[in-house]
Amino acid sequence: xxxxxxxxxxxxxxxxxxxxxxxxxxxxxxxxxxxxxxxxxxxxxxxxxxxxxxxxxxxxxxxxxxxxxxxxxxxxxxxxxxxxxxxxxxxxxxxxxxxxxxxxxxxxxxxxxxxxxxxxxxxxxxxxxxxxxxxxxxxxxxxxxxxxxxxxxxxxxxxxxxxxxxxxxxxxxxxxxxxxxxxxxxxxxxxxxxxxxxxxxxxxxxxxxxxxxxxxxxxxxxxxxxxxxxxxxxxxxxxxxxxxxxxxxxxxxxxxxxxxxxxxxxxxxxxxxxxxxxxxxxxxxxxxxxxxxxxxxxxxxxxxxxxxxxxxxxxxxxxxxxxxxxxxxxxxxxxxxxxxxxxxxxxxxxxxxxxxxxxxxxxxxxxxxxxxxxxxxxxxxxxxxxxxxxxxxxxxxxxxxxxxxxxxxxxxxxxxxxxxxxxxxxxxxxxxxxxxxxxxxxxxxxxxxxxxxxxxxxxxxxxxxxxxxxxxxxxxxxxxxxxxxxxxxxxxxxxxxxxxxxxxxxxxxxxxxxxxxxxxxxxxxxxxxxxxxxxxxxxxxxxxxxxxxxxxxxxxxxxxxxxxxxxxxxxxxxxxxxxxxxxxxxxxxxxxxxxxxxxxxxxxxxxxxxxxxxxxxxxxxxxxxxxxxxxxxxxxxxxxxxxxxxxxxxxxxxxxxxxxxxxxxxxxxxxxxxxxxxx
Ligand code: ADP
Ligand code: MG
Numbered sequence: 001x002x003x004x005x006x007x008x009x010x011x012x013x014x015x016x017x018x019x020x021x022x023x024x025x026x027x028x029x030x031x032x033x034x035x036x037x038x039x040x041x042x043x044x045x046x047x048x049x050x051x052x053x054x055x056x057x058x059x060x061x062x063x064x065x066x067x068x069x070x071x072x073x074x075x076x077x078x079x080x081x082x083x084x085x086x087x088x089x090x091x092x093x094x095x096x097x098x099x100x101x102x103x104x105x106x107x108x109x110x111x112x113x114x115x116x117x118x119x120x121x122x123x124x125x126x127x128x129x130x131x132x133x134x135x136x137x138x139x140x141x142x143x144x145x146x147x148x149x150x151x152x153x154x155x156x157x158x159x160x161x162x163x164x165x166x167x168x169x170x171x172x173x174x175x176x177x178x179x180x181x182x183x184x185x186x187x188x189x190x191x192x193x194x195x196x197x198x199x200x201x202x203x204x205x206x207x208x209x210x211x212x213x214x215x216x217x218x219x220x221x222x223x224x225x226x227x228x229x230x231x232x233x234x235x236x237x238x239x240x241x242x243x244x245x246x247x248x249x250x251x252x253x254x255x256x257x258x259x260x261x262x263x264x265x266x267x268x269x270x271x272x273x274x275x276x277x278x279x280x281x282x283x284x285x286x287x288x289x290x291x292x293x294x295x296x297x298x299x300x301x302x303x304x305x306x307x308x309x310x311x312x313x314x315x316x317x318x319x320x321x322x323x324x325x326x327x328x329x330x331x332x333x334x335x336x337x338x339x340x341x342x343x344x345x346x347x348x349x350x351x352x353x354x355x356x357x358x359x360x361x362x363x364x365x366x367x368x369x370x371x372x373x374x375x376x377x378x379x380x381x382x383x384x385x386x387x388x389x390x391x392x393x394x395x396x397x398x399x400x401x402x403x404x405x406x407x408x409x410x411x412x413x414x415x416x417x418x419x420x421x422x423x424x425x426x427x428x429x430x431x432x433x434x435x436x437x438x439x440x441x442x443x444x445x446x447x448x449x450x451x452x453x454x455x456x457x458x459x460x461x462x463x464x465x466x467x468x469x470x471x472x473x474x475x476x477x478x479x480x481x482x483x484x485x486x487x488x489x490x491x492x493x494x495x496x497x498x499x500x501x502x503x504x505x506x507x508x509x510x511x512x513x514x515x516x517x518x519x520x521x522x523x524x525x526x527x528x529x530x531x532x533x534x535x536x537x538x539x540x541x542x543x544x545x546x547x548x549x550x551x552x553x554x555x556x557x558x559x560x561x562x563x564x565x566x567x568x569x570x571x572x573x574x575x576x577x578x579x580x581x582x583x584x585x586x587x588x589x590x591x592x593x594x595x596x597x598x599x600x601x602x603x604x605x606x607x608x609x610x611x612x613x614x615x616x617x618x619x620x621x622x623x624x625x626x627x628x629x630x631x632x633x634x635x636x637x638x639x640x641x642x643x644x645x646x647x648x649x650x651x652x653x654x655x656x657x658x659x660x661x662x663x664x665x666x667x668x669x670x671x672x673x674x675x676x677x678x679x
Contacts, residue, residue, distance in 0.1 A: 002664075003172035003173065003174065004172060004174055004664045004667065004668055006033065006170060006172050007032070007033050007034040007037075007171075007172070007668060008032050008033070008034055008667070008668070009032060009033050010022075010031065010032060010033075011025050011026075011030060011031060011032060011033060011035070011036065013033075014033065014163060014166055014167060015166050016159075016162050016163055016166055017163060020154070021155070021159060021163070024152055024154050024155045025155075027152060028150075028152060033167055034668055036163070036164070036167055037167075037195055037198070037199075038631040038632070039149055039150060040149075040198055040199060040204075041147030041148060041149055041199060041201050041204055042148055042149065042150060042204065043147075043148040043204060044145050044146065044147055044148060044201030044202070044204055045061050045145070045146045045148060045157075046145050047061070047062075047063045047117045047134065047142055047143060047144060047145070047146060048063075048143050048144060048145060049062075049063065049143075050063055050064065050065050050115070050139070050143065051063070051064060052064075052087060052088070052089040052090075053066070053086070053087050053089045053090030053091065053092055053127060054089035054090045055089075056090075056092075056120050056127055057120060058120050058121065058122045058127075059119070059120065059121075060119070060120055061117065061118065061119050061120075061133070062117070062118075062120050063115060063116070063117040063134075063142055063143060064087065064092065064115070064116055064117075065087065065113060065114070065115045065116075065139060066085035066086060066087050066092065066113070066114060066116060067085060067086055067087065067111070067112070067113055067114075068083060068084075068085055068108045068109060068110050068111060068112055068113075068114055069084045069085060069086055069110070070083075070084040070110070071083055071084075071101075071104070071105070071110070072084070073101050073104075080095045080096055080097045080130075081095075081096045081099060081101065081104055082094070082095055082096070083096070083104060083108050085108075085114075085116070090127070091126065091127070092126070092127040092128060092129065093126055093127070093128040093129075094108065094116065094128070094129050094130075094132055095128055095129070095130045095131070096130075096131060097130070097131060099131075107135050108135065112137060113137070114135060114136065114137055115134075115135070115136050115137070115138070115139040115142045115143070116129060116132045116134070116135050116142075117132060117133055117134040117135075117142050118130070118131070118132035118133045118134070119133075133157065133158060134158065145201045145202065146161050146201065147160075147161060147164065147199065147201045147204075149164070164199065168195075168196060168199055171192050171195055171196065172192070173190070173192050174190075174191050174192065174664055175664065176190065176191070177661050177662050177664060177665045179648075179651070179652075182216070182644075182648060185212075185644070186209040186212055186213040186216070187209045189209045189210055189213050191213070191214075191217065193210065194209075194210040194211075194213045194214050195214070197210035197211075198210055198211065198214060211632070212638075212641065214632055215630075215632045215633045215638050215641055216641050216644065216645060217665060217669070218630050218631060218632055218633045218669065219424075219630070219633050219638070219641055219642055219645040220645045220648060220649065220662075220665070221662075221665050221666055221668075221669035222424060222427070222630075222669075223423065223424075223427055223645050223646065223649045224649060224652065224659055224662055224665075224666065225428075225666065226423075226424075226427030226428040227427065227428070227649050227653065228659065229397055229428040230281065230427070230428045230429065230430075231653075233279050233281045233397070233400060233428070234278045234279060234281075236278075236279050236405050237277050237278070237405075238277055238278065238279050238405055238406045238407075238408070239277075239406050240275055240276065240277050241274040241275055241302065241303055241306035241308065241381060241408075242275070242306045242307075243274075243275075243302040243303075243305040243306045244305075246305075247298070247301035247302055247304075247305050248267070248298055248301070248302070250301075250332065251297070251298055251301055251330045251331075254329065254330050255294065255330065257438065257440065258439070259291075259294070260290075260291065260434070260436050260437070260438055260439070261436065262286070262290070262433070262434040262435055262436050263291055263294065263295055263434060265432070266284055266286075266295050266432040266433075266434055267295055267298055267299070269282070269430075269432045270282065270284075270295070270299045270410065270432065271299075271302065273408060273430070274299065274302060274303060274306075274382070274408055279400065279405075279407070279408060279409070280382075280408035280409060280410065280430075281396075281400060281408075281409050281428065281429050281430065282408075282409070282410050282411070282429055282430045282431065282432060283411050283412075283413060283422075283426045283429040283430070283431045283432070284296065284410055284411065284412045284413070284431075284432050284434070285412075285413050285414075285415075285416075285422070285431055285432070285433045285434070286412075286414065286433065286434030286435070287414060287416050287434070287435075287437065287567070287602070287603040287604070288414045288563075288564060288567030288568075288603070289437060289438075289441070289567055289570065289571050290414075290434040290435075290436075290437050290438075291434065291437075291438055292386075292412045292414070292434060293323060293326060293386075293412075293542075294326075295434070296312065296384045296386070296410060296412060297323075297326065297327055297330055297331075299382065299384070299410060300312065300327070300363055300382065300384065301330075301331060301335075303381045303382040303408070304335055304362045304363060306381065307379070307381075308379055308380065308381020308382065308406065309356070309359065309361065309362060309363065309364070309377055309378060309379050309380045309381060309382075310362065310363040310364070310380075310381065310382045310383075310384065311363070311364045311365070311366075311370050311377070311380065311382075311383055311384070312327075312363065312364070312365045312366075312384040312386065313366065313367065313368060313370050313371070313383070313384065313385050313386065314365070314366070314367060314386045314387070315367070315386065315387050316367065316541075317341045317342070317343065317367055317513060317517060318516075318517050318520050318521070318541055319386065319387070319541055320339060320341055320365050320366050320367055321339065322541060322542055323365050323386070324337065324339045324365045327363060327365060331363075335362045335363065336355075336360060336361050336362045336363075337361075337362065337363050337365065338352050338355070338356075338361050338363075338364050338365070339364075339365050339366055340352055340364055340365075340366035340367075340369055340370060340375075341366050341367050341369060342367065342369055342513075343513075344366075344369075352364070353374060353375060353376075356375065356376065356377055356378060357376045357377070357378050358378055359378035359379050371399070371402065377403075377404075379406075380403050380404060380406070380407050381406055381407060381408065382407065382408045382409075382410065383399060383400070383403050383407055383408070383409050383410070384410045384411075384412065385399070385409075385410070385411045385412065386412045387412060387413065387414060396409070396411065396428065396429075397428070411426075411429065413426075414564070414567075414603075415560075415607075416560070416563075416602075416603030416604040416606070416607045417604075417607055418604070418607065418608045418611065418635060418636065418639075420635035420636070420638075420639050420642040420643075421635045423642060423646060424630075424635060424642070435602075435604070437601075440573045441570060441571075441573075442570065442573065442574070442575055442576065443570075443601060444566055444569060444570040444576045444577065444578050444601065445575070445576070445577050445578070446566065446577075446578045446579075446580065446597060446598045447577070447578070447579050447580065447598075448554070448579075448580045448581075448582060448586070448594055448598075449579055449580070449581050449582070450581070450582055450583075450584070450585070451552070451553075451581050451582060451583050454581070457550060457579060457581065458499060460548075460577075460579070461473075461530070461548065461550070462499075464547065464548050464577075465500070465503070465529045465530075468545075469545065469546070469547040469548060469574065470523065470526070470529050470530070470531075470543065470545050470546040470547070470548075471529060471530045471531075471546065471547075471548045471549070471550065472530075472531050472533065472546060472548070472549040472550070472565075472568055472569065473492065473496065473530055473531065473532045473533070473549075473550045473552075474533055474534070474549065474550065474551045474552060474565060475488050475489040475492050475532060475533065475534055475552055475553075489506060489508050489532055489533065489534050490506065490508075492532050492552070493506040493532040496530060496532060500529065500530055502528075503528050503529040503530060504528060504529070504530045504531075504532060505519040505522060505523060505528045505530070505531050505532070506519070506531075506532045506533070507519055507520070507531055507532070507533035507534070508533065508534050509534060519531065520541065523543065523546075524543065526545065541568075542571055543568065543569075543571065544571050544572035545572060546568065546569050546571075547569050547570070547572070547574045547575065547576040547577065548569060548576065548577045548578075548579070549565060549566060549568055549569045549577070549578050549579070550579045550581065551565055551566075551578070551579070551580050551581065552581045553581065553582070553583060554580035554581055554582055554594075555582055555583075555586070555590055558610055559593055559596060559597055559606050559607070559609065559610035559613075560603070560606060560607045560610050562580070562597055563597065563603050563606045563607075564603075565578075566578040566597075567603075580594065580597075589613070592613075593609075593610075593613060596609045596610075608636070611635070611636040612636055
């Protein structure tokens with residue numbers, strides 16, 4: 001057995017863990033011994049010092065050594081059992097709720113000397129310890145510092161410590177994977193030593209080489225895999241796509257604006273990829289409204305000219321429709337464009353599927369139904385995925401494989417994230433970034449307003465509507481419960497309806513797709529002026545006529561989220577407004593955050609500031625998305641370690657192509673399964 005294999009064993013192999021206990025751990029998503037290592041002590045209780053009864057401090061957790069004198073086991077239900085104890089300096093009672101006589105007699109036999117540890121109480125002029133945490137005739141097993149871990153019901157501190165003692169005792173020595181250069185930076189601390197330090201109760205909240213090394217291990221394992229996937233994809237030799245710029249010129253004539261510099265650069269980069277004999281695996285990143293769609297459609301036209309098919313996958317049906325109608329506007333009549341969604345009727349679907357396999361369709365636009373098993377492309381040359389930043393590395397790889405060897409992949413994302421995050425989440429891809437927005441964009445004026453001034457806001461909305469503009473009204477997130485949010489949006493909707501009559505629509509999470517689409521379409525067609533909604537205003541939909549967004553209870557949102565919401569407006573060339581409403585005056589910190597938003601329209605900057613203030617954990621819902629997140633590493637706090645890892649990966653690949661030296665690391669950090677897929 002390789003010595004690291006101990007760490008990958010199931011927790012039920014640990015001495016002292018039975019089925020009950022392992023169930024509790026599994027609930028905390030801890031399944032292997034390795035998983036156990038990342039829940040670190042939050043606090044520690046020092047039980048080292050033995051004190052005499054006359055020195056006890058009420059309310060503190062203390063350890064005493066006493067003689068067991070007498071029992072009192074009342075026959076009346078609900079009265080606790082008592083054990084009278086003393087030392088040379090005084091008396092104390094141990095009180096037991098829910099413990100049997102037999103058990104008490106066994107752990108505290110009369111006339112014996114026992115070490116007891118627990119919280120000291122005082123009642124009726126007597127010291128007492130209720131349900132002592134530790135009781136033992138061997139004082140050494142208690143006189144130590146105990147770690148407090150995050151517990152769940154049924155998982156006591158005592159049990160947790162027993163488990164961790166056992167595990168830490170057995171942590172294997174692993175062959176070092178890092179180079180000497182790297183190790184030097186962490187003062188040569190080994191992985192094993194670092195783990196032991198991480199769990200040492202004296203190190204709670206401490207930073208140091210032990211922590212940095214473990215963070216670095218985590219980052220580098222993730223980067224190594226990303227880079228490996230990227231190489232594996234590039235290794236596939238594809239047919240070069242052959243096209244000239246005639247399609248580009250034709251399309252350019254059809255839209256009434258100049259491309260921005262960044263758009264031009266992105267198009268160039270994509271063209272190069274398409275024409276090369278390596279598979280493209282590219283991320284097109286750009287803030288909301290930066291104009292990614294047009295870039296992807298130009299790429300599509302080129303791919304079609306070169307004789308291949310394209311499929312464009314949007315996250316929602318309405319967005320797919322929007323792309324579809326834009327493609328119809330821009331492309332030549334001889335290009336066959338089809339749309340496929342879950343709503344496409346049976347016969348139509350059948351025709352599409354057959355035409356697709358016979359190469360009669362040039363571009364298929366739709367939702368995730370584009371990738372069902374049944375659907376076979378005759379000659380797919382490009383997959384475009386819009387707004388799917390919540391696609392993990394593995395899923396992207398699968399998609400690329402499904403496309404076949406000649407299929408390039410372009411992923412578009414409007415999630416502005418710092419470079420360290422891009423390296424992590426999209427490290428398997430090349431990136432093009434659109435930073436500057438189209439010139440005709442006016443800045444969105446951002447204001448904050450107290451909720452008590454709602455009348456002013458209504459007046460403002462009336463004015464906008466009278467000028468033929470449209471309005472989003474985002475309702476407060478009241479708490480985590482969808483039900484309450486729903487109620488609040490219904491209430492707001494009814495209120496606004498009294499003022500604006502049937503020109504208001506309501507969107508909330510419990511509507512089905514059909515109803516949702518209906519409302520969005522009537523908004524697009526200007527049948528209604530206001531959409532009241534909970535946070536879910538579809539990402540990416542273009543409503544050029546909407547120029548105002550009201551966001552209630554704005555302090556419940558993160559800055560990046562507010563920025564994304566704000567990006568729903570300001571897409572046409574009108575003056576646009578974002579009004580943030582607050583229940584009460586803002587705290588200093590909240591003011592700081594809001595000012596960032598008011599003064600900046602650069603989503604990248606906003607997300608970076610946001611992360612500095614809030615940490616990266618819950619930013620933009622990456623956590624829920626199932627994208628492998630780090631246990632220790634933080635892309636903002638540990639930026640320097642991310643940069644170090646980026647450099648080191650390049651060096652590693654020069655000296656150890658197959659990553660042999662890093663196999664243990666990769667296996668432990670749950671990445672090797674991806675490796676198996678690609679090598
Ligand atoms: P996103 O990057 O958020 O997907 P879109 O591609 O939906 O943005 O573009 C937003 C709007 O900007 C669309 O109405 C589009 O026609 C317009 N647009 C795109 N590029 C330009 C440009 N260079 N100049 C002016 N308007 C543009
Ligand atoms: Mg878009």
